[in-house]
Amino acid sequence: MKRLLAVLCLSSIAVAAHAEISQKFGPLEIHYNALTTDELLPEVARAYKIERSKTRGLVTMSVLKQNKVGVPTPVAAKIAVYATNLNQQLAHVTMREIKEGTAIYYLGEFRVSPPDTLKFTASVEVAGEPKREMVFEQKFYK
Template sequence: MKTPTRHHGFLQTTAAVLLMFAGLLSATFSSSASAEQMVSHGDYMIHYNAFNSSFIEPDIASAYGIERSKTKGLLNISVLKKQADGTTKPVSAIVSGDVTNLISQRQTLKFMKIEETNALYYIGEYGFTDDQVLRFNLQVQPDPNQPAYTINFEQRFYVD
């Protein structure tokens, strides 16, 4: 995956917002996804959702080097840190993980960091077949001096 350049600031910001919006829409309208998923650990909130990459518009996918396919999924992870005034702020993290199907075939996730003015998130790609259950095993480490948080979830995917 390529990292977007800064000289297309408006396009990048718009694309980033649309990418996140597509993920949230897929979580809302797809029978293969539940509502937004989040875990809280101390001062950190880790949001994650998985959805079919075909939900992303072709120009946005191209701008970020994302492959659109009916059999490719995207995992979106963002980490927010709770501030003293009650607000939250996006923070960087070390993100890794893998996806395993029910017959133990494993895919290692490689994450692309997308950073914009008020947004920071990580996108990982994986493949799936129709009506397939995948198990996600993630490690998210917002503080490099502390152990990573483990997130495990299972989700069924369908070819659209």
Template sequence: MNYLWIAVLGLLLSQPVWAERKYTQGEYEVHYSAFNASFLAPEMAQAHELIRSKQQGVITLSLRKAGLPRPALISGMLKNLSGQETPLSFRLIKEGNSLYYLSQFPITQQDVLTFSLSVQPLDSDPMSIQFTQEVFPEP
């Protein structure tokens, strides 16, 4: 069962601030979302080797073509308002027929983060995706 996606979907439905985003290029769709890691159930965090913390965020990303999950090479960087950059290291997660990628990032203070992602389908040109999101460490 795709438990992490169920948890993420629950968060997305209950919190419009963390709404899933989608980028489309040709036949490809990239679905992505960023949220505070403290929202993960402890079992989910442990199963996917994520740090469940009020000062950590998680970004999830999946690539789809014709409605089916596709493998990709994913890299990225985030930049805070002070201009500090943090590289993002994505890990592939396979659950049943699902493929998705996870990365964690620090949340040290209220900030607006700019995420710059490169998504390279194995059979196509890379896609560049950039988005901003305000983040808040939980007290």
């Protein structure tokens, strides 16, 4: 099961609209991605107990912080995510932390009714750093 996040992220690369992206905030680099769970490989979905469906979405996030020599290193964070659809319906996305070796990442599932565009609002708190707020959008297709 080691490094299944890489498989999870790679499973979405076939669709360019779902490429993982990141934002930098000082020494922090926050990576994020959102996709429908039917795009996950069956073994990845099973490993993380995620239901594969065109009406279920998954947001993935990871936080890296530059260490003393400037190398990005995974760090634990408190992450809150909300999703708003085109009808302005707001939903809280519960994030769960996954640790595999030195990797730390966060997964959150939500409902989606494609075609739709969801606006995600996330707050990220890392010990010793100011709270960071970020917004990103993802289109979901039938």
